Structure formats: C-alpha cells, structure tokens
Amino acid sequence: xxxxxxxxxxxxxxxxxxxxxxxxxxxxxxxxxxxxxxxxxxxxxxxxxxxxxxxxxxxxxxxxxxxxxxxxxxxxxxxxxxxxxxxxxxxxxxxxxxxxxxxxxxxxxxxxxxxxxxxxxxxxxxxxxxxxxxxxxxxxxxxxxxxxxxxxxxxxxxxxxxxxxxxxxxxxxxxxxxxxxxxxxxxxxxxxxxxxxxxxxxxxxxxxxxxxxxxxxxxxxxxxxxxxxxxxxxxxxxxxxxxxxxxxxxxxxxxxxxxxxxxxxxxxxxxxxxxxxxxxxxxxxxxxxxxxxxxxxxxxxxxxxxxxxxxxxxxxxxxxxxxxxxxxxxxxxxxxxxxxxxxxxxxxxxxxxxxxxxxxxxxxxxxxxxxxxxxxxxxxxxxxxxxxxxxxxxxxxxxxxxxxxxxxxxxxxxxxxxxxxxxxxxxxxxxxxxxxxxxxxxxxxxxxxxxxxxxxxxxxxxxxxxxx
Ligand code: IMP
Numbered sequence: 138x139x140x141x142x143x144x145x146x147x148x149x150x151x152x153x154x155x156x157x158x159x160x161x162x163x164x165x166x167x168x169x170x171x172x173x174x175x176x177x178x179x180x181x182x183x184x185x186x187x188x189x190x191x192x193x194x195x196x197x198x199x200x201x202x203x204x205x206x207x208x209x210x211x212x213x214x215x216x217x218x219x220x221x222x223x224x225x226x227x228x229x230x231x232x233x234x235x236x237x238x239x240x241x242x243x244x245x246x247x248x249x250x251x252x253x254x255x256x257x258x259x260x261x262x263x264x265x266x267x268x269x270x271x272x273x274x275x276x277x278x279x280x281x282x283x284x285x286x287x288x289x290x291x292x293x294x295x296x297x298x299x300x301x302x303x304x305x306x307x308x309x310x311x312x313x314x315x316x317x318x319x320x321x322x323x324x325x326x327x328x329x330x331x332x333x334x335x336x337x338x339x340x341x342x343x344x345x346x347x348x349x350x351x352x353x354x355x356x357x358x359x360x361x362x363x364x365x366x367x368x369x370x371x372x373x374x375x376x377x378x379x380x381x382x383x384x385x386x387x388x389x390x391x392x393x394x395x396x397x398x399x400x401x402x403x404x405x406x407x408x409x410x411x412x413x414x415x416x417x418x419x420x421x422x423x424x425x426x427x428x429x430x431x432x433x434x435x436x437x438x439x440x441x442x443x444x445x446x447x448x449x450x451x452x453x454x455x456x457x458x459x460x461x462x463x464x465x466x467x468x469x470x471x472x473x474x475x476x477x478x479x480x481x482x483x484x485x486x487x488x489x490x491x492x493x494x495x496x497x498x499x500x501x502x503x504x505x506x507x508x509x510x511x512x513x514x515x516x517x518x519x520x521x522x523x524x525x526x527x528x529x530x531x532x533x534x535x536x537x538x539x540x541x542x543x544x545x546x547x548x549x550x551x552x553x554x555x556x557x558x559x560x561x562x563x564x565x566x567x568x569x570x571x572x573x574x575x576x577x578x579x580x581x582x583x584x585x586x587x588x589x590x591x592x593x594x595x596x597x598x599x600x601x602x603x604x605x
Contacts, residue, residue: 139416144379145491151503153177162604164370166194167202169405170395175377195228205235206405211345233358234282241332243268260430270394284346359407380491399495420497433538436481436517503589517542555590
C-alpha cells in the first residue's frame with residue numbers, strides 16, 4: 138500500500154520527522170515533486186544528515202526514489218550520495234528516467250528573473266526549480282533518460298542553450314559570460330560562463346549519465362513502484378513543500394512550480410490515482426504558521442521587515458513579543474541566513490483548503506510543545522471577506538490579502554516533560570492542548586495519527602501507524 142505525506146501549509150511543517158517515523162515500515166520512499174529546494178535533516182544512530190534531494194529513507198536503508206515529477210540536479214544528487222558514502226552508508230537511490238534535469242542555466246536564470254521581478258518575486262531558493270519546470274512544460278526540457286543517450290542529449294542542448302543565452306542577454310540584459318555557471322560552490326570561478334556552453338554541458342551531463350547507468354540508478358518509476366506494491370511492499374510517497382505553495386492550489390505567484398498536493402503523488406510517480414487513493418494521505422500540520430517570503434498572511438503576528446507587506450515596525454508591542462516568543466521556541470530562523478521567519482496563528486481556512494485538495498485520511502500535528510507556556514492560544518477560525526464569512530481560502534492571492542481573520546481563543550497549556558508525554562501517549566498531553574488538537578481534527582474531519590511534541594522522532598505521540 139501507499140502512504141502519502143503532504144504539507145498542509147507553507148512548507149516547513151515537519152514532514153521529514155513524520156516520513157522518518159512511518160518510514161520504518163516502508164520498503165521504498167519516493168519523492169514525487171520538487172528538487173533540491175527541499176532541505177531536510179535526518180538523525181540516524183545519533184548522526185545528523187542534511188539532505189535536500191535524496192529521500193530521507195535512503196539514510197535508513199530504504200530504497201529512495203526520485204519520481205518523474207521531480208526536477209533533479211545531478212551535481213546535488215551525487216554530492217549527497219558521495220557524502221553519505223563517506224560516512225559509511227550505502228544509499229540505494231533510483232531516479233525516474235522521465236524526471237527533468239536542472240541545468241546550470243536554469244539556476245542562473247532563476248536568479249536573474251527573481252531580481253527582475255522585484256515585488257512579484259517569490260523569494261525562490263534559486264536552485265533553478267521554476268525555470269526547469271518551465272522547460273518541461275515548454276517541451277524543451279532535458280530528462281534523466283536523455284543523459285543516457287549522448288546523441289539525444291547533444292541535440293536537445295543545441296536546440297535549447299542558444300535560447301537560454303538569448304533570454305539572459307537579450308531579454309534580461311545580463312551577460313552570461315559574467316554569470317556563474319551554476320556551480321553550487323559560488324567561489325568556483327572556473328565555472329563562469331560554462332553554464333551556457335553546449336560543449337561543456339554535453340561533456341559534464343554525459344558523464345552524469347554514465348554514472349547513473351554504471352550504478353544502475355535509473356528506473357521507469359511507475360512500473361518500478363507498481364511492481365513493489367504488487368509484491369506486497371509498502372511505499373511512502375513523500376511530498377515536499379506545502380499546499381499553500383502548490384502551483385495550482387497555492388498563493389500564486391508566491392509559490393513553487395510543482396504540486397505538493399496529493400494529486401502530484403500520482404502524476405509525479407506514474408502510480409494511478411486509484412492506487413494512491415486506496416492508501417492513506419496524511420496531512421502534516423504545524424500547530425502555528427511560519428512563512429519565508431512576501432505576500433499576505435492573515436493570521437500573522439507582528440511582522441518581519443522586508444517580508445511582511447508594508448511593514449514599518451507598527452505592529453502592537455504585545456504581538457511582537459508573542460511573535461518573538463514563538464519564533465525563538467520554534468527555532469523559526471532561516472537555516473542558512475539566520476533571518477527571522479514570519480510567524481502567525483494557525484489558519485483554519487488554509488487547512489480546510491488543504492484537507493479538501495488532498496483528501497486527508499489522517500493528520501500529524503507538529504510543534505505542539507512550541508506553544509506551551511502561553512496564557513492563551515488563538516486560531517484563525519474563518520475569514521471575513523467583504524462582509525461575508527469564508528471558511529476556506531479564496532482562489533486568488535489578492536482576495537486572500539483582503540481577508541481578515543476571525544479568531545477563536547483556547548486556554549493555553551503548560552510546559553511539561555514532553556519526552557515523558559511521548560512515551561506515555563496521547564492522554565498524557567495536557568488537556569487544553571488536546572482540546573486544541575481535537576478542534577483541528579474535527580474541523581478537518583480527519584483523525585489525528587501523530588502529535589509532534591519535540592524535534593526528535595522519539596518525541597512524537599503516535600496514535601496510528603498507517604501501514605498497520
Ligand atoms: P522555489 O521552489 O525555489 O522556486 O521557490 C518558490 C517558493 O517556494 C519560495 O517562496 C520558496 O521560499 C518556497 N519554498 C521552496 N521550497 C521550500 C521548502 O522546502 N519549504 C518552504 N518554502 C519553500
């Protein structure tokens with residue numbers, strides 16, 4: 138059977154911990170969208186592993202698959218695999234031949250276009266994700282399978298690279314001979330300009346193809362996964378990012394370029410919707426909201442300069458204090474930049490939208506410990522929009538920006554020994570926290586499968602194992 142893991146907010150809901158928790162019972166963990174924009178940390182045998190592309194299950198001896206809906210940067214892929222090998226692991230990673238390849242020019246163009254867009258910029262990770270999906274839809278992309286066939290690779294590059302060079306130089310006015318060629322190591326001056334050079338790209342990516350072939354890493358994803366399911370194995374379909382940054386169902390244009398919602402799990406792997414639908418779809422919820430980037434956020438507390446629209450430090454002082462408390466307790470600071478993330482109360486219209494779009498069969502609610510110690514905890518229960526009550530997100534981001542959240546208030550819960558709570562079970566969770574959790578489950582009409590009460594996977598209260 139399959140279990141699909143979907144982020145129900147804006148990414149960073151703690152999906153990795155849930156994948157880790159339930160992944161033990163899985164034989165295969167497959168990602169179905171996104172690329173190396175999805176950072177996750179896995180702790181295994183006391184060791185920390187930071188990954189952005191390789192599915193976390195690969196650290197635990199599972200087969201990790203990058204589905205056809207993913208966009209794959211081979212440089213990141215092999216660097217992560219090599220680092221895991223240096224640390225004594227033997228990750229078994231397979232890549233769909235139908236997955237699209239992120240090339241250096243995609244990364245360069247991602248940066249150029251973000252700078253050009255200014256207020257419309259999504260604050261992308263600059264990994265070339267959007268430009269690669271653009272080329273996929275424009276039918277000018279290069280797929281993993283093409284790396285295995287040198288003539289096809291050259292033909293595709295000869296067609297597309299001059300267009301990319303013209304786009305950078307003639308449309309955006311940026312000389313690509315000065316642009317970094319896409320190496321993740323920005324100090325690598327040798328790469329300058331090579332990201333737009335057909336011969337260089339051909340040699341480099343042909344070699345990646347040779348390595349993929351030599352290590353037997355490529356698969357016909359749908360067939361591979363279906364055969365496993367038919368043999369009675371358990372497959373986990375691991376979504377990256379979250380529903381509100383889904384290209385179709387998110388706050389367009391401040392979104393990523395793929396479908397983190399459960400529909401993505403079928404098109405992004407080649408498994409039929411009936412196969413995915415027979416399994417479980419678990420919505421991962423963070424007990425409050427956090428967000429990196431611009432755009433509206435109706436339940437925001439306080440604000441962050443440069444991200445909160447029109448913010449000039451004018452939020453009420455008590456809100457700022459609360460925001461700082463949640464930010465500090467939840468570690469809501471960028472892992473690379475240290476920049477504070479925007480935080481807010483739970484947004485129920487956002488969650489109802491996510492539950493409907495993916496059809497959640499269960500919920501995992503994380504970071505309940507972060508809110509402990511507050512006198513009261515609020516949730517944005519509904520929105521008021523032009524005199525009407527809305528229970529779900531409106532379809533445009535502009536309308537969303539005109540929504541005012543209407544709140545419900547819950548009594549707070551105390552700080553307790555969360556490790557004890559995790560070992561004792563659900564009833565050990567403070568009563569007021571349980572009232573809060575049960576409100577969420579009732580509103581979303583989905584049962585609670587797990588409650589995260591701390592960062593480690595042992596700090597999780599498990600109510601249901603979807604594979605049992
Ligand atoms: P892209 O995916 O790099 O194109 O970025 C598009 C938007 O998605 C930006 O607002 C990113 O901050 C956001 N984003 C991409 N990946 C993640 C993630 O893993 N967690 C949270 N936000 C993300």
